[in-house]
Amino acid sequence: MPDEFVTPEPDEAVKLALRRIDEATARGEGSDADGLAFNEVVVNMGPQHPSTHGVLRLVVTLDGELVKDVIPVIGYLHRCKEKLAERRTYFQYIPIVDRTEYVASMNCEWAYVMTVEKLAGIQPTRRAEFIRVITGELSRMASHLVAVGTFTADLAPLGTAMVFYMFRDREYILDLLEELSGARMMFNYFRFGGVRYDLPDGWTSKCRDLMKRMPKLIDEYESLVDDNAIFLQRTQGKGVITQQDVVDFGITGPNARASAVALDLRRSRPYSVYPELDFEVCTAEHGDIFDRYRVRMDELRESIRIVEQCLDMLPKGPVQAGALRAPYVITPPPGSCYVGQENPRGEYGTYIESDGSRYPYRLKYRDPCFCNLQLFPKLLSGNKIADAVAISGSIDLVLGGIDR
Amino acid sequence: MDTLLAILRAVVFVVIAYAVVFVAALVNIVFERRVLAFMQDRHGPNRTGPHGVLQSIADAFKMMGKEDFRPLLADPYLFTLAPVMVMIGAVAVQLVIPYTGGITATGLDIGIIFLVAITSFTTLSILLGGWSSHNKYSLIGALRGAAQMISYEIPMILGLIVVAMVVGSLNVTDVVAAQSGYRWIAFYAPFTFLIFYIASIAELNRGPFDLPESESELVSGYGTEYSGMRFGMFFLNEYAGLTIMSMVAVTLFFGGWQGPFAGAIQILGVSWIGLVWFFVKTYVLVFALVWIRLSLPRLQVDQLMGFAWKILIPLGLVNILATAAVMLWVPSWRWGLAIFSWVALLAFVGLFDPILKRRLRKQRERQPVVSA
Amino acid sequence: MGLEVGSNPMSMDAIAALLAERFAGDLADIRIQEPDTIRTKCAPEQLKDIARRLKDDPDAGYETLNWIAGVDRQASIESIYHVYSWQTNTWLELHVDLPRENPEVDTVTGVWPAADWHEREAWDMVGIVYLGHPDLRRILLKDDFIGHPLRKDYIDLAENHPHA
Numbered sequence: 001m002p003d004e005f006v007t008p009e010p011d012e013a014v015k016l017a018l019r020r021i022d023e024a025t026a027r028g029e030g031s032d033a034d035g036l037a038f039n040e041v042v043v044n045m046g047p048q049h050p051s052t053h054g055v056l057r058l059v060v061t062l063d064g065e066l067v068k069d070v071i072p073v074i075g076y077l078h079r080c081k082e083k084l085a086e087r088r089t090y091f092q093y094i095p096i097v098d099r100t101e102y103v104a105s106m107n108c109e110w111a112y113v114m115t116v117e118k119l120a121g122i123q124p125t126r127r128a129e130f131i132r133v134i135t136g137e138l139s140r141m142a143s144h145l146v147a148v149g150t151f152t153a154d155l156a157p158l159g160t161a162m163v164f165y166m167f168r169d170r171e172y173i174l175d176l177l178e179e180l181s182g183a184r185m186m187f188n189y190f191r192f193g194g195v196r197y198d199l200p201d202g203w204t205s206k207c208r209d210l211m212k213r214m215p216k217l218i219d220e221y222e223s224l225v226d227d228n229a230i231f232l233q234r235t236q237g238k239g240v241i242t243q244q245d246v247v248d249f250g251i252t253g254p255n256a257r258a259s260a261v262a263l264d265l266r267r268s269r270p271y272s273v274y275p276e277l278d279f280e281v282c283t284a285e286h287g288d289i290f291d292r293y294r295v296r297m298d299e300l301r302e303s304i305r306i307v308e309q310c311l312d313m314l315p316k317g318p319v320q321a322g323a324l325r326a327p328y329v330i331t332p333p334p335g336s337c338y339v340g341q342e343n344p345r346g347e348y349g350t351y352i353e354s355d356g357s358r359y360p361y362r363l364k365y366r367d368p369c370f371c372n373l374q375l376f377p378k379l380l381s382g383n384k385i386a387d388a389v390a391i392s393g394s395i396d397l398v399l400g401g402i403d404r
Numbered sequence: 405m406d407t408l409l410a411i412l413r414a415v416v417f418v419v420i421a422y423a424v425v426f427v428a429a430l431v432n433i434v435f436e437r438r439v440l441a442f443m444q445d446r447h448g449p450n451r452t453g454p455h456g457v458l459q460s461i462a463d464a465f466k467m468m469g470k471e472d473f474r475p476l477l478a479d480p481y482l483f484t485l486a487p488v489m490v491m492i493g494a495v496a497v498q499l500v501i502p503y504t505g506g507i508t509a510t511g512l513d514i515g516i517i518f519l520v521a522i523t524s525f526t527t528l529s530i531l532l533g534g535w536s537s538h539n540k541y542s543l544i545g546a547l548r549g550a551a552q553m554i555s556y557e558i559p560m561i562l563g564l565i566v567v568a569m570v571v572g573s574l575n576v577t578d579v580v581a582a583q584s585g586y587r588w589i590a591f592y593a594p595f596t597f598l599i600f601y602i603a604s605i606a607e608l609n610r611g612p613f614d615l616p617e618s619e620s621e622l623v624s625g626y627g628t629e630y631s632g633m634r635f636g637m638f639f640l641n642e643y644a645g646l647t648i649m650s651m652v653a654v655t656l657f658f659g660g661w662q663g664p665f666a667g668a669i670q671i672l673g674v675s676w677i678g679l680v681w682f683f684v685k686t687y688v689l690v691f692a693l694v695w696i697r698l699s700l701p702r703l704q705v706d707q708l709m710g711f712a713w714k715i716l717i718p719l720g721l722v723n724i725l726a727t728a729a730v731m732l733w734v735p736s737w738r739w740g741l742a743i744f745s746w747v748a749l750l751a752f753v754g755l756f757d758p759i760l761k762r763r764l765r766k767q768r769e770r771q772p773v774v775s776a
Numbered sequence: 777m778g779l780e781v782g783s784n785p786m787s788m789d790a791i792a793a794l795l796a797e798r799f800a801g802d803l804a805d806i807r808i809q810e811p812d813t814i815r816t817k818c819a820p821e822q823l824k825d826i827a828r829r830l831k832d833d834p835d836a837g838y839e840t841l842n843w844i845a846g847v848d849r850q851a852s853i854e855s856i857y858h859v860y861s862w863q864t865n866t867w868l869e870l871h872v873d874l875p876r877e878n879p880e881v882d883t884v885t886g887v888w889p890a891a892d893w894h895e896r897e898a899w900d901m902v903g904i905v906y907l908g909h910p911d912l913r914r915i916l917l918k919d920d921f922i923g924h925p926l927r928k929d930y931i932d933l934a935e936n937h938p939h940a
Contacts, residue, residue: 011919012913012919016911016913041540043540043541062540062544065544065705074915074916075914075915075916075917075918078916078917080925082901082926083925083926152701155701155702161443161444161698164444164445164446165444165445168445225701227761228700228701229757229760229761229764230612230700230701230702230703230707231701232761232764233704233707233760233764234701234703234704234707236764236767236768236771237767237768237771240774241774242774243774243779246779246840247779247839247840247862248840248888248889248890249889249890250840250841250842250843250860250890259774260773260774260779261779261781262780262781263781267781268781268782268865269812269865285773285774286768286771286772286773286774287774288771337809338813338858338867338869340842347842351843351845351856351858353847361847362845362847362848362926364843364845364847366842366843366858370893371843371890371893373893374890374892374893384704384705384706385544386702386704386705387704403916404916
C-alpha cells in the first residue's frame with residue numbers, strides 16, 4: 001500500500017455494520033466461526049448504484065452471495081421540506097409538496113390540500129372532487145407503471161424492454177396531465193377548495209381513448225413476464241412480508257395488500273368521492289415479490305375503471321369553491337390535524353399545526369416509503385444478493401418522499 | 405525462404421484475426437444496440453453516420469481519449485495485464501477456423517481441443533481483472549464469472565465430443581469437409597447443438613447468464629474499476645465474442661463456409677462466395693444471441709449452477725452415450741442419430757418448460773399463505 | 777388469524793368512553809377529532825406503560841404506529857404518537873409534553889417496532905432524546921451535523937455543517 005494513501009474513516013453506518021459482525025462473531029454466530037477470518041464483506045451499495053432507484057444507500061454485510069445484514073442509510077436527498085414550511089404561506093407551499101414524492105405528485109398535493117382544507121374548513125366543489133379523483137388515479141397509474149417497469153429492469157435485460165414500454169405509456173398519461181395542468185411532472189394543480197384549471201376542450205375524449213387502449217397494453221406486459229419460468233422462479237416465495245410485519249412496521253399500500261391485508265384508505269377512511277365509486281381493493285395472499293407485482297398490475301386495471309366511472313359521472317359546475325380563483329392567503333384557525341391519503345405507495349399524509357398565522361407552525365410528512373424501508377433489514381437478510389435487489393425493487397421506493 | 409514465408413503467413417493471419425475481432429466488436433455493438441432499440445420500440449443510435457453505423461467508431465475514439473485511470477490500491481501489474489490478455493482467446497480461436505475454402509491459418513490436428521482450451525483465457529483475465537481491482541463488486545463478479553465459465557465449459561466439451569465422434573477427427577478443417585453436401589451436423593445432431601449453444605451463451609457472459617457483470621446488483625461486475633481503453637478491451641472482447649462464438653458454432657455445426665455456389669468463384673485458391681456464406685450464417689446466430697438476451701430474465705447464481713450441473717451435464721453425458729450406442733449398433737447410423745437427436749431436442753424443448761412450470765405451480769400451492 | 781380492517785367497529789364516542797374508563801387518570805384530555813381520530817395526552821414517565829396497554833387493549837388495540845412527530849412549542853417540546861387500531865379502524869394521537877431544556881422520554885421501540893426510525897427522525901429534527909433507543913443516530917441529516925433544525929430557535933450557521 002502506498003504511504004500517502006490514508007484510508008478514510010468509515011462513517012457511522014459502516015462502523016455499525018462492522019460492530020454487528022464483531023458481536024455476531026463473539027456470540028459464535030458469525031461465519032468466521034469455522035476458522036476462516038474475514039468471511040463477511042461489508043459492501044456499500046449506493047448512494048450511486050444502478051438498482052437503488054435514487055440515492056438510497058444500503059450498507060450490506062455479505063457472506064459470499066448471502067446477505068447477512070442490511071443497514072439502510074438515507075438523507076442524501078434531504079431538502080429540508082419541513083423547515084421550508086415555516087416560512088412559506090400555505091399557498092406557496094403547494095409546489096414544494098409536489099417534489100416530495102415526485103413520481104406521484106398529484107396524490108401528494110392532494111394529501112396536503114385535503115389537510116389544509118380540513119384545517120380551514122373549506123369544502124371543494126363537486127366537479128373539482130371528480131377531477132381530483134381522475135388526476136389522482138392517472139397519477140397512480142403512471143406511478144405503478146414506473147414501479148413495475150423499474151422492478152423488472154432489476155431482474156433482467158428483459159426488463160429494459162418492459163421499462164421502455166411502460167415509460168412510453170406513462171408518457172401518454174403525463175401528456176394528459178400536462179395538457180391539464182401545464183406541467184409534465186410537477187403539476188402545482190390542486191388549490192384549496194378546488195383545482196387550478198377546468199378540463200380543457202376535448203380532454204375527456206382523449207382520456208377515454210387512452211383508458212380504452214390501456215387494458216390491452218397491460219395484457220401485453222403481463223404476457224411478457226407472467227408466463228416466464230425464470231421470472232416466476234426469481235419472484236415467487238421470496239421476500240415475504242408477513243401480516244405481523246404489516247402491523248409492526250406500519251406497511252401500507254400495495255405492499256400490505258399483497259400480504260392479504262385489505263387496507264386501502266380509499267375504502268377504510270374514505271375521502272373525496274371514493275364512496276360513490278365502484279372499485280375493488282386488490283389483494284394477494286402470499287406477500288412475496290410476485291404478489292406485489294401482481295397487486296400493482298391489478299390496481300392499474302382498477303384505476304382505469306375508476307377513471308372511466310369518473311368521466312361518466314363528471315358533473316358540471318365550477319372547479320373552485322368560493323371566488324373565481326383560489327385565495328392566495330389563508331389563515332386556518334389554530335389547531336392541528338392529520339389526513340392520510342392513499343398514495344400509490346401507501347398511506348401518505350401530512351400533519352399540519354396552525355397557530356392562526358399565514359404560515360404553518362409545523363408540517364410533518366407521513367411517507368409510506370419511509371415506513372416500508374424500515375422493514376428492509378428484516379426482509380433482505382438471509383436472501384441472495386440478487387434476490388435482495390429484486391425485493392428492494394418490488395417494494396418500490398421513492399427517495400424524494402423518504403428524505404423529504 | 406520457406407521459414408520467412410511461414411513467418412509472414414503467421415503475421416498476416418494474426419493481423420486478420422485481430423482485425424476480425426475489432427471489426428466484429430464494433431459492428432456488433434451497433435448491431436445489438438439497433439436490434440435492442442427496435443425490440444424496445446425506440447430509435448437507438450442514429451446520428452453518427454448513415455443510420456448510426458459509425459457510432460461505435462466514435463465511441464472507440466472517445467474511449468481511447470479517456471484518462472487511463474488505475475485505483476491506488478489496485479495491483480498495478482495484474483490490473484494492466486488483464487485487459488491485454490482478455491483478447492487472446494478471441495484471437496487465437498480464429499487460428500483454427502476456416503473462414504472459407506483456402507483461408508485457414510493452421511489445420512491443427514487437435515483443433516477442437518485447442519478451441520476449448522484457448523477460450524478459457526477469457527475466464528483467467530476476468531478473474532485477474534476482478535481480483536486486482538481491489539473492489540468488492542469486482543471480486544464478487546470475477547468469482548461468479550470463474551465459477552460460471554468453468555461450470556459451463558463442461559457441457560460445451562460434452563457437446564464437442566459428439567462432433568468429434570461423428571466426424572472422426574479433431575481437425576476443424578476435417579469437420580467442415582465432413583459436412584459437405586449439406587450434411588450439417590446440426591441437422592442430425594440438433595440436440596448436441598442445443599447443449600453447445602446454451603453453454604456458449606454462458607461462456608460469453610451474456611443474458612440470461614450475465615451474472616459476472618449483472619449491472620443491477622454488482623454495478624458492472626469485474627469491470628467496475630476499469631475505465632477508458634482498459635474497459636474498452638473488456639467491452640470489445642465481449643462483443644467480439646458474439647461473432648467468434650457464432651463462427652465456432654457455424655464451423656462445427658452448420659457446415660462452415662459451405663453453401664450454394666460456395667465454390668463458384670475461385671481466386672488465388674480462395675472461394676470468395678464461401679466467405680459470404682460464412683458471415684451470413686454467423687450473423688444469423690449473432691442475431692439469435694441478441695434476441696435471447698433481450699427475452700429472458702437473468703438467472704440467479706444457484707439456479708445458474710443448478711442448470712449446468714443438474715441438467716446440462718447429465719443430458720450431455722446421456723447424449724454422448726446414446727450417440728455412441730447408435731453409431732456402434734445402428735447400421736445406417738446417420739439416420740438413427742438424426743431420429744434420436746431430433747426426438748431428444750423436441751422432447752427437451754417441449755417438456756422442459758411445462759415441467760418447470762408445473763413444479764413452480766406445485767411450489768406455489770404449497771407456499772404458505774401469509775394470512776394463515 | 778387474518779388481519780382485517782375494522783373487525784370490531786365502534787363509534788368514536790364509545791371508544792372515547794372506553795379509553796376514559798380503562799385509562800382513567802393516565803390519559804388526560806381525551807377529545808374526538810372528526811371523523812375518526814382521538815386526541816389525548818399523557819405524562820412522559822407513563823408513556824411506555826400506556827403505550828403497552830394501548831397496544832394490548834383487547835377491544836381497541838392500537839397495534840400499528842403510524843408516525844411520530846416532534847413539535848417545538850417554544851415553552852416545551854412535544855412528542856406526538858399517531859397510532860392505528862385495526863379492530864376499530866380508528867386513529868389515536870398521543871401527545872406527550874416534554875420540558876424544553878431536557879426533552880427526554882422513554883423509547884417505545886419495544887412496543888411498536890416501527891418507532892425506531894420515527895424516533896430517530898424526531899431526535900434528528902427536534903432533539904428529543906429517546907431513552908433506551910437501540911440506535912439513536914441522526915437519520916436524515918449528516919452524522920456530524922450540529923443542532924436540531926426544526927427547533928424554533930435554530931439558527932443556521934456555517935459551523936453547523938462541518939463537512940459541507
